[in-house]
Amino acid sequence: MKLVILTGPHAVGKMTVGQALERRTGLRLFHNHESLEPLLHIFPDRPDIWGPLSDQFRWRVFDAFSQTDAAGLIFTYMWAFDAPEDRAYIERVRALFEGRGAPVYLVELAADRAVRLVRNRSENRLLHKPSKRDLRQSEALFCQLEGAHRLNSLPGEIDWPHYLRLDNTALSPEEAADRICGAFAL
Template sequence: MIDTRELYAPTLLYVVGPPAVGKMTVAYEIAQRTGLKVFHNHLSIEPALRFFEFGSPPFVRTVSEFRSRIFTEVASSNLPGLIFTFVWAFDLPSDQAELEHYATPFRSRGGQVIYLELSASEEVRLERNKGELRLAEKPSKRDLEWSQRNLLELDRKYQLNSNGEFDERADYLRIDNTELSADTVALRTIEHFGLGWQISE
């Protein structure tokens, strides 16, 4: 078996955007075609919620330390890389600092760090908020009344899309997927960033 470390530096793909925009679904479609592993943000959130209140200091520490360990271990392994989904509040410098922190082990190995930003209308996202995969993977979202209210509150409180701020960057791709399938977005992303080399026959 070929050790991918001999051929490629690890790839870190951030899939960012507001709640229920389709980040996780797109991530799984990309993973199917590239071999990259999916680490959606609720894989760290849901276990911590069993013990600590969301946003509390022990919750934040637990989530941050778990995420950091996964990023470090994947970057130093023979895996081709990682896809991480994240609700990025662009008006919070701490969110950008967090993403840079997680990227450090990938950059230190000469890996590429790339960004896919998704946007969709609020109406479409409210519908996707009830999606089967979303509710299966994210138990805390199954309280639909709370989940819908939280989505709307986050939309009002934070800037959850870049509004074109990074469009000139080679490491950044922004797609409005209001009317696009996850499959279409995945293929467009793979082509844009040249991830086809990871597709196995």
Template sequence: MGLLRWSRDHAARTAVYTVAEPGQAVYFATVSETTELNGPTLLRIIGPPAVGKMTVGYDIAQLTGMKVFHNHLAIEPVLRFFEFGSEPFARLVGGFRRRVFEEVAASDLAGLIFTFVRAFDVPADEIELESYAAPFHSRGGRVFYLELSASQEVRLERNEGELRLAEKPSKRDLEWSRRNLLELDAKYQLNSNGEYEGRADYLRIDSTELSSAAVAKLTIEHFGLGQRS
């Protein structure tokens, strides 16, 4: 596990956290002391396929009591009926997601963790994610981004992980899943490359050499997510 350092800018009322891993780049992000603490919490975990979004999400949920809505909970049932990317597929998946976000935001649940492969060079992805966050914003909630990155080699290994294959039946065709990962990497920009560093609601972690438990702990501490006693 890396070294967690922090410094405080009293004028800006922000804290800057830095994590250094042997052989890895340093990342940083800021969190404001004035961040709204009332209302429901939404944590959006983004990153390329097989980076560990769902696993980290479950680790965070175990410590905080938040609920996990990994993207394939909506995708897998619809794939039984309609092809990925088709209009009926998009309507059903999008509609189910929106209803879940609306109901959780209006509930007394501890919060929601949502995982999503975001293409940073496709503006519609950001618009979609913001639309899902709207019910939380409207209720004065906290909305955060956790962006994960990892080397392609490590992700290809994680692509065959037991939990991934158990939760995502469409990934069990390993030859197709591996090819799909490589094709998505080549076609889209799936990490921000530091574009959003400095935002109070944004944390970016290279998880290449970090366990999911270590990433979860850093995230909980950084955003002040409530831990269960």
């Protein structure tokens, strides 16, 4: 059992790289929007409701999955590095898996803003994330989050034993997955 966390800013390619990593390793992908999309549909203007419900659902998935004999899980998460509650959340997930003997690998993706704006409109993204299909609203959220939070770490901020920062601006999802697998012998 192992956990791979893919983090990075809006439209950096977390889900798409996760899909390539899933194909390559057989680890199961649980991308962040799988817990969000049904709730966003039901409670579109109520983050006070969908946020906690999504967190509860994710935690139940992590708890149940970490007790199986599966090879591992890939989880995508947009971590606001300036928000202590995001660090606490990730550390809690990490502690759960490590407490059950599973190594946890953190991959931080980074890409140029212009590339991410193009990726924000990609067919794969829009297929798997219905809430992103309103491109005007999605790009407004992209800009809002960019202005409100620091979505990539500072040098030396992450001190995990299994950590990789990967600039995937010019990499295909398969190339990024290859580099992740090489870095961690997955």
